[in-house]
Amino acid sequence: MTADGDPLEPYDGILLLSFGGPERPEDVLPFLRTVTAGKNIPDERLEQVGEHYYGFGGRSPINDQNRALIRALRAELDRRQVQTPILWGNRNFAPFTREALTQAHERGIRRLVTVITSAYSSYSSCRQYREDLAAAQQELADAGLHVEIDKVRTYVNHPGFSRTNARLVTEAVRGALRSGTDVADLRLLFVTHSIPTAMDDTSGPGDELGNAYSRQHHSLAQAITAEVNATLDTDLDGELVFCSRSGPPNQPWLEPDVNDRLEELAADGARLVVLAPIGFVSDHMEVVYDLDTEAARTAEGLGVELVRVPTVGVDAEFVSGLADLVLERAAQARGETPPSPAWPGSPLRSTCAPGCCPNLREARPALCGQD
Numbered sequence: 001m002t003a004d005g006d007p008l009e010p011y012d013g014i015l016l017l018s019f020g021g022p023e024r025p026e027d028v029l030p031f032l033r034t035v036t037a038g039k040n041i042p043d044e045r046l047e048q049v050g051e052h053y054y055g056f057g058g059r060s061p062i063n064d065q066n067r068a069l070i071r072a073l074r075a076e077l078d079r080r081q082v083q084t085p086i087l088w089g090n091r092n093f094a095p096f097t098r099e100a101l102t103q104a105h106e107r108g109i110r111r112l113v114t115v116i117t118s119a120y121s122s123y124s125s126c127r128q129y130r131e132d133l134a135a136a137q138q139e140l141a142d143a144g145l146h147v148e149i150d151k152v153r154t155y156v157n158h159p160g161f162s163r164t165n166a167r168l169v170t171e172a173v174r175g176a177l178r179s180g181t182d183v184a185d186l187r188l189l190f191v192t193h194s195i196p197t198a199m200d201d202t203s204g205p206g207d208e209l210g211n212a213y214s215r216q217h218h219s220l221a222q223a224i225t226a227e228v229n230a231t232l233d234t235d236l237d238g239e240l241v242f243c244s245r246s247g248p249p250n251q252p253w254l255e256p257d258v259n260d261r262l263e264e265l266a267a268d269g270a271r272l273v274v275l276a277p278i279g280f281v282s283d284h285m286e287v288v289y290d291l292d293t294e295a296a297r298t299a300e301g302l303g304v305e306l307v308r309v310p311t312v313g314v315d316a317e318f319v320s321g322l323a324d325l326v327l328e329r330a331a332q333a334r335g336e337t338p339p340s341p342a343w344p345g346s347p348l349r350s351t352c353a354p355g356c357c358p359n360l361r362e363a364r365p366a367l368c369g370q371d
Helices: 025-034 043-054 064-077 099-105 123-142 158-178 197-201 212-232 258-267 290-302 316-333
Strands: 011-017 086-090 111-116 146-149 184-192 238-244 271-276 305-308
Touching: 011 064, 011 099, 011 123, 025 043, 064 086, 064 316, 086 099, 099 197, 111 123, 111 316, 123 146, 123 258, 146 158, 146 316, 158 184, 158 271, 158 305, 158 316, 184 212, 184 258, 197 212, 238 258, 238 290, 258 271, 258 290, 271 290, 271 316
Parallel strands: 011 086, 011 111, 111 146, 184 238, 184 271, 271 305
Antiparallel strands: none
């Protein structure tokens, strides 16, 4: 904390940066055009994808979830007597990142610390947001304005995220066993968003092993499984599966798909599957459609009971962890060396290394990194 008592010095604003989503049916197609810009996907195909949204009234859950997260984080910071304002921006829909930065400047905010609503390392889950920040900052610069921007560290293994997921999974498995399910009939699947294998291969700093995206998920899944087994005296084998593949059929993506694996588990005698969406922060479309609708339909058709673990959402432990992360980043920005708790493994970077999670289509400027 600084001499004047401001624990977030040098930051005078916090930016929650998210994916964004449509608010009404007429927003769906413009939103999908923004998401797929530069990929030459015809509107006919986008309309097919849009059916997922139209089935929920043309409104993505993600915006209300972000509003709820901002309220929860505001309450937690107020509890700690931290008055720093929180702003909200999206990569793909209003309020866009450039709008959030313009608002910040108008309010006299000159340095932001950013929390991205994605916990893992890859191009689509980290660097693409950093590119979005750079593009928005450049738009402000073209108008003669400037807001400096940093971000918190990648937080897949910050205890606020990882331990919260461990608790939620443990509670779900405990509930399944209390309902009378034999542990021999139970399977544990951890699910995340699939990405192209080429993106996974290049995820992480350019001078390291790559595959950071899949390695981070496997590491967390293994740690949670060990925690469940130690707490409940079970011997489960957790597995990582994927959802939401969207690329062309000839492009390799991470597998197995959750629906394919459910079919295999059913054939192997599974009667109940605990499905833990550790790849997601909240119950947005990839959760409520791909898991709660599509995977649930698959499980029902197989005669398998599906228990879906909650995402961390606005869980108090997760929100407290986000507050810890912004305070940690502020201390680092002041040149201090604050405690940086991590489980499992060591704390990850807040300033991305050169070559981290590269854009495989074209090189673009990105903030909060060394390249």
